[in-house]
Structure formats: structure tokens, C-alpha cells
Amino acid sequence: MQPFAGDTTMGGIFNTDKRIRLGIWGLGRGSNFIQAAKELNIDVVAGCDFHEETWKNFLACCPDAFVTCDENEFLARDFDAVLIATFCPDHAMHAIKALQAGKHVLSEVTAFFTPAQGVELVEAVETTGKVYNLAENYPFSKENMYLAKLYREGFFGEMTYAEYEYVHGGANPCVCYPNGQPLAPGNQLHHWRGWINYHYYCTHSLGPVMVITGLRPEKVVAFPEDVLNIGTVHGKGRKTDGILPNLGAFAPSLIHMSNGGIVRNLMGGTTADSHNQRLFGTKAAAELYPRFNLKVGATGSAHTITIDAKWDALGELAAKAGHGGGDFWELYYFARQILTGEKAPWDIYAAADVTLAGIQALRSAEAEGQPMDIPDFRKKALRDRYRHDHWQQEHIDPARIFPEDQDLAITGDFAPAFANAFPLMRLIRAAFDAMKVYDYTIPEQRIQTIDLVKELRDKLPAIRIGFLRLKKIADAYPESMGGIAIREKFALCEFDRVTDTETCKNDLNAWLLKCHAK
Incomplete structure (x- = not known):
């Protein structure tokens, strides 16, 4: 895979009048790309989402577009490419279906x-001959694109070691739709966010x-989660493992790269967000947070240079897009290839490559830290070993976290009450x-603590009301996954x-008063 920076030789961005007709499948996350599409010879002409609430924003942005909840009706429309932003475990199934319908896929x-x-x-991509791109945006921040430019120029020499992280907590997505509204009916968790292991979500770091x-x-090793005492908010071996994994969920792995270098790859959602990024080469090193510093001199007593990174081209357009401009660049590369x-x-x-790294990392963790190969699917002969390999994480049914005979009048408040709490x-x-x-x-930070304490004091009545809402559910179904999750949050x-x-x-x-007296 070759990295790319902004193209400075473009006219009208792509120097062509040809347009790409795009359908968006999954209008929550997918609608975030509409503005950037307008700058990239892309006309959004169709949308598909089972949640009709997402149609409003989509049609406000694309009033002439066709929209439906029927995926077959959607794919039967006459357009060129599909942006797939559906549920994470469904991406392959939907991408294959779109490719077979004659669409390029992002x-x-x-x-x-x-x-x-x-x-x-x-093999669906190879058979259809259509363009397939993964919408991974974190490589396309200003800082990472500048690092890619320097690396291609030989500035770092060979990468020997890197540490990249995507530790990003937040449990509301477990009980809410993308627009922030609680799930309905409320007796369930989000389709996949409520249980998926963070190893799967490795693309923003690797x-x-x-x-x-x-x-x-090429290879990955990850320690068993029970050894590290990580995993989820719930104790290992409990039937509630996996739900609401916003605290205590770390997924670290060590990855052996094709040049012999090592990457410490870290994903998770725990007690602090962290996006540390460090790259060590044989000639120089870099660290991106809290400031973008280059370490030069090829010795441990490095000279530090603080960098103000800039995109080579199209920076103003990229700056309008999400994820630090990354959403613009991934759409740009997709359109350019088409x-x-x-x-x-x-x-x-x-x-x-990047997806298998996460799957095999989780596999390593569940195999007591045994190193796992990351197969190169460019090699047709190698694929046969994995053609019938359906290994995956064991997970709960997010729609069944309460007993079958539950009283929906009680359990239906689970998602709304949690979202409020x-x-x-x-x-x-x-x-x-x-x-x-x-x-x-x-x-200078003590005033912030004082303000927090005042806010807590003033919200105590609301906290009592909100917690008693949840307690009603936990008391009714104390042994259910939902009930156990509530009680563990109460303990916290x-x-x-x-x-x-x-x-x-x-x-x-x-x-x-004591603080004021001081």
C-alpha cells in the first residue's frame, strides 16, 4: 500500500466533467459525507436506512434524492457507487451485495x-472489477499526512517501533441511535456497540x-484479557460480559510489520480518552500529542522541533469535513480512483490487512497470547486456508438482555433511563x-473543581430521580444482564x-465552605 498526500496538480479538483452518482446506505454516519461530496464530482442521489428518523436530515441536504428502507429497492436504482455506513458486523455482507449490483463501494x-x-x-471485488475503498480517516489528519510525506522522503529511515492509540470512551452509543435519541423499544442495546470487542475496532490506530x-x-500477539484484568465493566466469566463496555475495556496488541518493526496498537474505552501517537525510525522520531514534535539527530539525546503541519493542497475544503479533515480525504481518494x-x-x-489484524489479535488473546499470522489476501493460494474460517467473537443478543417474560412497561425504560443517567x-x-x-x-484549576461540586450539588435531585428510574428496572430483574449492568454502575x-x-x-x-475559608 502506497501512502498519498494532497495532489497539487489538480484543475477543478479532478480536471474532468464526469460525475459520480452516489447512494448512501446508512444515513446516520453516512450523511456526514454529503458536504464533502459536493466538492468532489459526486452527486448524492439515493439513501437507504431502516430508521426513518435519519431521512429528515438526509432529505434536507439532498431534497431530490430517492430514499427508502428497502435495501433491494435501493440497490436497484441507477447510480454508480455506494457509501456503506451500516452496522459494523454487516459491512462485508452489504459491500458484497452492492458490488454484485454493479456499484463501486466505499x-x-x-x-x-x-x-x-x-x-x-x-474475491467479489476481483470478480466484479469495481472499486472498493475502506473509509478509514485517521491517516489523513494534517499531522499524519505530513509524517507520510517525510517517511517517503526517507526522513525517518526505517520504522523500528510505533505506538498509536484510539482510546475513546462513551457508553451513550450503546443505548442510543446515531442522532442521540434513546433506542426504541428501550429494553435493548445498540445492535453492535453494546458488545463488540475493541480489538475489532483497530483501524484508527493501526x-x-x-x-x-x-x-x-504480518503477525500479532495479544495477552488474554483475564490476565490483564481488562475486558469490560463486568467480571470475566459472567454472563454479562460485553455489555456497556465503556469502562475497563482495553485492547492492546503488538503487531510485527513487514519490515520487522513493531507497533503497539491500543484501542479501548476506559477512564480516559487517549490518542497518543509516536513513531520511531532509524534516523528520527515523532510524537503527535500533546504537541507535534519531531526528534532529530539519530540519538537518544535528540533535538526537538515543534511542527505546525499543513496539507499540501485542498486544505480549506478538507478543514470543513469531519475527523480533522479525514472524511474529505477518504472520499477524495475514492472519487479519484473511480x-x-x-x-x-x-x-x-x-x-x-488492517481488519484481519484486529480479528487475529482477539484470537490471540483468547488463545492465551499465542502469536497469530495476519494472512495476506493478495495471495490467492493463501485464501483457501481461511475460506471457511468463520471464527468470531462470542457475543450477546443485544435485544435479549432481559427475560422473555419481561414487563416492557418496566424494561422499556432501560435505554432512556441510561441515556439520561x-x-x-x-x-x-x-x-x-x-x-x-x-x-x-x-x-488556576481549583475553580473548575469548585464549579463541578456546585453543579453536582444542584443536580442531586435530578440524580435521585434518574437513579431511582434505573433502580426500578434492576429491582424487577436483578439477575438479568441489564439489571447487573445497572447495579455495577450504581457501585461506581x-x-x-x-x-x-x-x-x-x-x-x-x-x-x-471549607474551600472558601482557605
């Missing part, structure tokens, strides 16, 4: 859910290293923990303390 991450699906998808260096992953034939970074083979839970822990270290906090948020409203309010006021 698929959201990840490309497939099992190795067998990967073989089928690769992807930039692949594009910057042009290397492919219009000019110039290969994009994320073709089907690179998409298979999550920001309150975050506030509780933030305030209580900030209070504990207040005396050691730098002076000190249920008894915050629902004793008057006592807690008095304690907080006394603490604030």
Missing part, C-alpha cells in the same frame, strides 16, 4: 467480521502507521474525585451517597 470500518467474509469480499510507512502487518484510475490508499487488500454518572465521579485531590491541584457512582440528597448536599456545602 465501506466504513471495519471491512468484515470473519476471515471467511474477508475472502468472499476480496491504520495511520500503515499509510505513513507503506508497511503491512474517475482517473489512480489507486487509493485503502484498497481491498489494505482493508483486509450517563452524564450524571460522569459528573458524580468527576466531582468526587476532583475533591479528593483539591489541595494538590494547581491554583456511590448510589447510597448521592441518593441521600439532603445529607450529600450538606456535605458538599460544607466542603465548599
Whole structure:
């Protein structure tokens, strides 16, 4: 896979009057690409989503477009390409169906859910001759694109080691639609966000290293999760493993790249977001957060240079798109390949590489840390070993987290009540923990702690109401996955303390008075 930077020789971006008629399958995430499409010779002419609430925003942006909830009706329409932004485990099935319908495909991450699906998808691309790109956007930040340029110029020498992370918490997506509204009926979790292991979601961390260096992953090892005591908010071996994995869920792996270098690849959603990115070469090194620094001099006593990265071209257009401009660039490369034939970074083979790295990492973890090969699906002979390999993560049915004989009048409030409670839970822990270290906090940040405590004090009545809503569900179905998840959140948020409203309010006021006296 060859990395690309912005093309500075374009006229009218692609120097052609040819247009691409695009259908978007999955109008939640998919609608985020509409504005960028207008700049890239792309006309959005059709949409498909089973959730009709998403149609409103789509039609507001594309009033002349056809829209339906029927995927067969959608694919039967006369257009050139499909942007697939449906549920993550369904991407391969939908991509294959679109390819066979004669459409080019830009698929959201990840490309497939099992190795067998990967073989089928690769061969569908080869058989149809259509363009397939993976919509992985993190390599296309200004910083990573500049690193790719420097790497191609030999600035870093050979990559020896890299650390890239995508640790991004947030449990609301487990109980909400993409627009933030709670699921309906509310007695369930999101189709896949409520249970999928973070190893699968490895493209935002491994992807930039692949594009910057042009290397492919060859082997991966990951420690068993019970050894690391990570996994999910729930204890290992419990029937609730996997639901609401917003805390305690780390998925680290070590990946051996094709030049012999090592990547520490880290995904997860835990007690802090983290997007650290570091790259070490034989001649120089780079770190992207909290500032973009290059370390030069080829020794441990490196000279540090702070960089203000800029795109080579089209920066103003890219800046309007999401994910730091990445959404623009992945759509740009897709359109360019269709219009000019110039290969994009994320073709089907690179998409298979990065997706298999996650699948095989989870496989390694479940095999007590045994190293796993990451097969190269460019090699037709190798594919036969994985053609019938349907290995996948064991997971719960997100629609069955309560007993069959449940009272929907009670359990139907699970998603709405959790969606209401999550920001309150975050506030509780933030305030209580900030209070504990207040005396050691730098002076200019102490006012932030005081404001948090005041906000918690003022929201105690709402917290009590919200927590009692959840308690009603947990009391009715204490042994259900939903009930256990509620009780574990209560333990995290000190249920008894915050629902004793008057006592807690008095304690907080006394603490604030003490701070004022100081």
C-alpha cells in the first residue's frame, strides 16, 4: 500500500466533467459525507436506512434524492457507487451485495467480521472489477499526512517501533441511535456497540502507521484479557460480559510489520480518552500529542522541533469535513480512483490487512497470547486456508438482555433511563474525585473543581430521580444482564451517597465552605 498526500496538480479538483452518482446506505454516519461530496464530482442521489428518523436530515441536504428502507429497492436504482455506513458486523455482507449490483463501494470500518467474509469480499471485488475503498480517516489528519510525506522522503529511515492509540470512551452509543435519541423499544442495546470487542475496532490506530510507512502487518500477539484484568465493566466469566463496555475495556496488541518493526496498537474505552501517537525510525522520531514534535539527530539525546503541519493542497475544503479533515480525504481518494484510475490508499487488500489484524489479535488473546499470522489476501493460494474460517467473537443478543417474560412497561425504560443517567454518572465521579485531590491541584484549576461540586450539588435531585428510574428496572430483574449492568454502575457512582440528597448536599456545602475559608 502506497501512502498519498494532497495532489497539487489538480484543475477543478479532478480536471474532468464526469460525475459520480452516489447512494448512501446508512444515513446516520453516512450523511456526514454529503458536504464533502459536493466538492468532489459526486452527486448524492439515493439513501437507504431502516430508521426513518435519519431521512429528515438526509432529505434536507439532498431534497431530490430517492430514499427508502428497502435495501433491494435501493440497490436497484441507477447510480454508480455506494457509501456503506451500516452496522459494523454487516459491512462485508452489504459491500458484497452492492458490488454484485454493479456499484463501486466505499465501506466504513471495519471491512468484515470473519476471515471467511474477508475472502468472499476480496474475491467479489476481483470478480466484479469495481472499486472498493475502506473509509478509514485517521491517516489523513494534517499531522499524519505530513509524517507520510517525510517517511517517503526517507526522513525517518526505517520504522523500528510505533505506538498509536484510539482510546475513546462513551457508553451513550450503546443505548442510543446515531442522532442521540434513546433506542426504541428501550429494553435493548445498540445492535453492535453494546458488545463488540475493541480489538475489532483497530483501524484508527493501526491504520495511520500503515499509510505513513507503506508497511503491512504480518503477525500479532495479544495477552488474554483475564490476565490483564481488562475486558469490560463486568467480571470475566459472567454472563454479562460485553455489555456497556465503556469502562475497563482495553485492547492492546503488538503487531510485527513487514519490515520487522513493531507497533503497539491500543484501542479501548476506559477512564480516559487517549490518542497518543509516536513513531520511531532509524534516523528520527515523532510524537503527535500533546504537541507535534519531531526528534532529530539519530540519538537518544535528540533535538526537538515543534511542527505546525499543513496539507499540501485542498486544505480549506478538507478543514470543513469531519475527523480533522479525514472524511474529505477518504472520499477524495475514492472519487479519484473511480474517475482517473489512480489507486487509493485503502484498497481491498489494505482493508483486509488492517481488519484481519484486529480479528487475529482477539484470537490471540483468547488463545492465551499465542502469536497469530495476519494472512495476506493478495495471495490467492493463501485464501483457501481461511475460506471457511468463520471464527468470531462470542457475543450477546443485544435485544435479549432481559427475560422473555419481561414487563416492557418496566424494561422499556432501560435505554432512556441510561441515556439520561450517563452524564450524571460522569459528573458524580468527576466531582468526587476532583475533591479528593483539591489541595494538590494547581491554583488556576481549583475553580473548575469548585464549579463541578456546585453543579453536582444542584443536580442531586435530578440524580435521585434518574437513579431511582434505573433502580426500578434492576429491582424487577436483578439477575438479568441489564439489571447487573445497572447495579455495577450504581457501585461506581456511590448510589447510597448521592441518593441521600439532603445529607450529600450538606456535605458538599460544607466542603465548599471549607474551600472558601482557605
